[in-house]
Amino acid sequence: MLVLLLAAGLGRAQEPLTLSAPLVFTGGETPPANGFALQISAQRALEMGFPTIAADMFQRLLDNPATKSDLRAQLTVDLVTALLDEDRTDEAAVALKKYLGLATPAFRLRQALVAFREQRYDEARATAATITTEELPAADRSWLLYLQGQLAEVAPRDVNRALALYQQAIDAAVSETQRTRFVIAREEAKLKLGDFSEPRLTEAKQGVDKFLVQGGQQLYGYVKLYALNLYALRSKSEATTFLQRQLQALPIEERAINDEWRLLLGVISGAEDGVGRSALGTLLATGSDRDKQRVALQMLARSSRVGSSREDFRRRLDELINASVAHPLLEYLLLFRAQLALSEKDYARAETDASRLLAQYPGSQLKGLALGVLTGTAWEQGRYRNAANQATKAREVLVVGEAHAQLGVLVAEAWFRAGLSSRSGPDYRNAADAYATTLDEVPTGVAPGLLLFQQLVAEVEVANSEEGRGDRDRFKRPQELLDKMAGNSRFDAVHRWQAEWNLARALEAAGETGKAYERLNRLMATPADAGNLPADLRAQLGWLQANLSLTLEPARTLVLTEKLLGSLGGIEAGLSTQIASMTMLLQAQANFALNPPNPEAALERLAKLRAEFPKSDAAVYSYIAEADYDAAHGQLVRAQGSLQSLADEYKTSSYAPYALYQAAQYAERRAQKKFLDEAYGILQRLVVNYPKSDLVFYARMKQGNLLRLTNDNPAAQTIFEQLVNEFPQHQDVLAARLALADCHGAQGTSDASHQESAATIYEGLLDLQGAPTDIRAEAGFKYGLSLSRRGNARGALEVWGRLITNVVPDASKAASLGAKGRVWISKTLFEMGDLFEKQAKLEQARETYDLIISNGLPYAAQAQERLARFRTQKTP
Incomplete structure (x- = not known):
């Protein structure tokens, strides 16, 4: 939030600092x-x-x-x-x-x-x-x-x-x-079933001895019976030893019996280690019975928990997968290795194996599980669009049921998180549509009201996205959707009102406070709606209603806040304190906003707030509210003092860096050099005491600009060079480069190298694709002006021509100009017109001035005067 509070010299509108609203559940990352x-x-x-x-x-x-x-x-x-x-x-x-x-x-x-x-x-x-x-x-x-x-x-x-x-x-x-x-x-x-007894043990032993030489199915039946009885009546080791001897003597062509005995050996001895694990490993590697091989694979997986057994299992999978002859259970081996890799966060291996399974076995019954692995790897790496796509595919191969329903929610939330990362309207649109689909199949453990709430939040984010902001009536759809949801019996009161909160806050942030206020007033006036709410949520909504009223009806704010303070009984202590303190702050702000203001009542409220809730955020912010009022009424010394008091008394507060930054601005507005020096010192305190604050960049920018105001361009140059080098990826580093060029330009009258440095930076910014249009406009104007002042009119016109060609003729580019950019373009056209006049190219001058008027740029009246002068000159 503090990043938005920039120095005026950076060309952005300064936004007021506000407290966070007293509601934790705002629908950001979905539960x-x-x-x-x-x-x-x-x-x-x-x-x-x-x-x-x-x-x-x-x-x-x-x-x-x-x-x-x-x-x-x-x-x-x-x-x-x-x-x-x-x-x-x-x-x-x-x-x-x-x-x-x-x-x-x-x-x-x-x-x-x-x-x-x-x-x-x-x-x-x-x-x-x-x-x-x-x-x-x-x-x-x-x-x-x-x-x-x-x-x-x-x-x-x-x-x-x-x-x-x-x-x-x-x-x-x-x-x-x-x-x-x-x-x-x-x-x-x-192993536990069957008629195990000493007579049966003796009978089985005699059968083994009788048929040992001739072999055949009778022998094999007695071997199994004897092994089971040994296990049940004697010991696991005796049964294991016996089976091992029989396996060694078994003819190679008896593959089915070999598989059966190795599985029995694995079951008796166990798959954890030793004989049993070896038997299961051999069955998996060389067996002929696919069902028994699958059993061996799963038994090995179950027993490969950690450490050496996990390493052994991975090694076995690697050997079988990499064998020159494809294993008959290759799709299973790939899936198990992929799952193992995912559990160990080896995402590349997991993706490779799952993708290979899908490519080689497109009709595999394991397809859903493989797609599940790909969903998991994408999700855990924050690749939410991919996760949504993979989960959608997995859902398509599943029958309707719990897993199908869970994947539906996962798809919706993957799209929502993709939107959080990209701020893309299409991602949020996909999320809203997916949430709507989940309501047809709600998984266990999820309230339908939560899914309805999330659908509304996604719709609000569509309206807030860059794509949505082009629609003047962008919040119509969320409002209509929420009105429709209100009649849905599955939309419980808590989620419904949390949705109303989110919509109201979004309308307020978009500058549509009136619509938000009107909607909330209508709803709060309906006892059937508001009466069923938990006390804490009702209080939070009451605070929001009072907060919205502040800019529209400050007198009503006083009425609403008084009512709210009297209704906080029964609310959790922490939330009650937060709402009470912020409500008292609203009362002070409302008294400041009355017409005429009532500063005495406002200050009384602020004093009471600071006395009763000295450690609350509202108490800290109260100094900012007081300073804002004083500054708006010309009391800069008092405003600056309030902010410095905040920084002195609440050194660890997140508001302290902002207070110092704003205090420096008030000192700067007092204009005299000693106050400019004072402003510089306040900013230095911010830089030194809060090195990790987002405001450090802007504080240093402001210090550089203050030095330029006192004509200390060498020192200012040093600051701007440091910013360019230390913050190369900062969103406003181009403003620092532009300021650095200005410093070089100011020193160019006595040193030609500074002129060249300035020209190089200006030209680089003018031609920098993707740079803000306002920055390019200012750099282009100043580059051309420096050439014009050095007598290079042709070069100046060429530079300005490039600038105008890149910005004005294309309506989409002209629309991207901010207020400052429009000023720089207008200045550029005036300078061009003036040069054309000096060169007696009056028709080109006239066309240039016409561009100012036709594009609705600043100084249109002066352009009209120039054109009128031309007409006067033509009149006989």
């Missing part, structure tokens, strides 16, 4: 944005078999205070799922206790899953009985069937039913990756 981006990434990681990564993401979202309460319930359910998938039952139980929300079927399902893991079987069975698959989200149905299968394993035990339910869980999976997850669950369950 669900980061939440959904991370939640979607976490859900994708969980589906692919990376529960550790997923759990970390869900926990980060829950630890973020900005995460909305409605979303927290769903995130807690997701976190419990990830923790259970990692066998972190104790942590899942703790997370479940933190759940705040309705006891939805999805929540009760997690309760039952945790109860089963904690061996509270009756409770798990009773809870599961209250849930049907039809009332669960599609992705949860397999989990219910899986739980029912687990319950069938315990008394009364029904092995066949358990296995049937595990198969149903596999069949109900919503994706290939989820299907693989439940295949793993079934294989793990087989």
Whole structure:
């Protein structure tokens, strides 16, 4: 905000400093944005078999205070799922206790899953009985069937039913990756199911011995039976050793049995390290059964949490992907490596692998997941347009459901953030349209009123954009939209009035205070609208109404503020203090603005404000308000004193640099050299004490200009050179270059090198494409004038001709001229006309003066006088 407060010498209108309005929720960066981006990434990681990564993401979202309460319930359910998938039952139980929300079927399902893991079987069975698959989200149905299968394993035990339910869980999976997850669950369950006993162990051993020589399917069946019984009745190591020996003896052509035994070895021994990990790695690399290879891939992913296991998994993926012969599961390998890279913020690798998958396998069932990775990489790098496009593509391949709805919000918010970065009207237009679409499919944890609010904010930003500012009635659409939204039952009172706040502030900022004030008056006068508001929001809107009234009806401001001060009971203490202090400031400003003013009452309010709320922003700003009034009434000494008092008493305030800058301007306006020196010293205090302030550049510019006023051009030159060198990317560095050229020009009468330096800078600015037109106009005029004064009329006319050709004939360029630019163009035309007259080229002089009049430039009256003189000279 302070950057806008520039020295008058820089050619910008000085804007008054204002306090921030007392409302935190202004619709800047939208609340669900980061939440959904991370939640979607976490859900994708969980589906692919990376529960550790997923759990970390869900926990980060829950630890973020900005995460909305409605979303927290769903995130807690997701976190419990990830923790259970990692066998972190104790942590899942703790997370479940933190759940705040309705006891939805999805929540009760997690309760039952945790109860089963904690061996509270009756409770798990009773809870599961209250849930049907039809009332669960599609992705949860397999989990219910899986739980029912687990319950069938315990008394009364029904092995066949358990296995049937595990198969149903596999069949109900919503994706290939989820299907693989439940295949793993079934294989793990087989280790506990079956008639394991000493007689069965002996029978299996005898079968192995009997058929060991001749081999065949009977042997293979006994090997598996014996391994399972060894695991159940003896130890994992005995079962593992036995299976390893059998694998070594297995004929090479028995590829299907090889795959089955390696998977069994991985399930028995575990995928974390050692024999089991090696077996799964070999199955993935050389197996023939694609389903079992997918199981091996996901088991390795699940066990590759951190450190060496993560490195080992990445190495295995690299080797298989880079093999000379394409792996039959290459699309899966690319996806898993892309997800792993995204979790480690290796965005280039993630994008390369996901893009390769899409290019090589355009019809892949993994397309949605790959597009999800590309959405995640774009989002995390702030490439929001790309994120919106990728999320749109991902949404197109998904069936309607929770993920589809979440991506809809993500698309809208990606476009909104693109708008925040670019300030582009088309980005905000895309955001507004996307928000409107989300209302047809609202995801869990998001209030429809918030989406309506965000749609309105996006429409307001369209009006505020450069494209929108060309429309004289640019706020008509947001106003009509908000009026229509008011009749929507899903637009809750809080979001509706926050939308009204944002629209009113936008109208005020655009200079349409009257429209904003009229709209807010109409709404606040409707008890049915205002009466349902929370007290804090009603007070905030009351403050806004009073603030809008200040420039239009200062007498009414006093009435509104008195009413507001009497209605702050029951509001949170911090907000109440903020509104009360700012309301007292409004009362003082209203008394200053009355006709006639009442400065005594205003000063009494300011004194009371400073006494009751000495540390408030309003108390600090009160010195600025008092100084503004004094300066407007010619009391520059008092105005300067008030601002210096602010800087002395509130050294750490963000207003202190501005107070010093403005105090220096008041000292400068007193004109005498001692006051100019005083102004320079005040600015030096700003530069030294607040080196990181945005005003330092402008303070140094002002110091240079003050030195020029006292004819100390060498010192001024030094300052401008420092600014050009130290602030090469500053938005107003060209003004410093122009001032530097002026310094050289002022010293040119005694040193020709200064003339050349000035001419070089002027010419460079004149020809600099993309430079502000006003800067080019001033530089071009001064460059030509320096040539004219040195007797080079031809050169001067050539330079001025270039300037006029580049600016005036093209209406779009002429429209870009500011007030100062129009003055410089007019001066240029006068000088050109004067030279043409001296050269007796009267027709060209007449055309030049006509340009001043036809373009409505300053000094049109003087141009008319010149033309009238020509007509008089022609009269006999």
